[in-house]
Amino acid sequence: HYGLEFSREEREALARSVGGWPAFADTGDALRHLKRHYKLAVLSNIDDDLFALTRPKLGVDLDVVVTAQLCQS
Numbered sequence: 242h243y244g245l246e247f248s249r250e251e252r253e254a255l256a257r258s259v260g261g262w263p264a265f266a267d268t269g270d271a272l273r274h275l276k277r278h279y280k281l282a283v284l285s286n287i288d289d290d291l292f293a294l295t296r297p298k299l300g301v302d303l304d305v306v307v308t309a310q311l312c313q314s
Contacts, residue, residue: 259287260294269300280304 247255275281282305285292289310296303 256291259291262295264295264298264300269298272299272301276301282307285309 272281281301281303283292283303285295285306285308287295287309289308292306292308296306
C-alpha cells in the first residue's frame with residue numbers, strides 16, 4: 242500500500258524484538274485488580290514462544306492462554 246519493502250533480516254528483527262517490548266504501564270495493576278474477581282484469559286495473535294516472553298511482564302497468573310499458534314491461525 243505504501244510501497245515499503247523490508248528485507249528478511251528486518252522482518253526477523255521485528256519478530257525477535259517483541260520479547261523485549263514492555264507491557265503497558267497500567268496493564269499489571271489492571272490485571273491484578275481483575276484477577277481478584279474473575280478468571281483471566283488472554284487471546285493473542287502471536288505464537289506460543291513470543292507470548293511466553295511477554296507473559297511474565299503481565300505480573301499476574303493467567304487462567305487461560307490461547308495463541309494464534311494454538312488455533313493454527
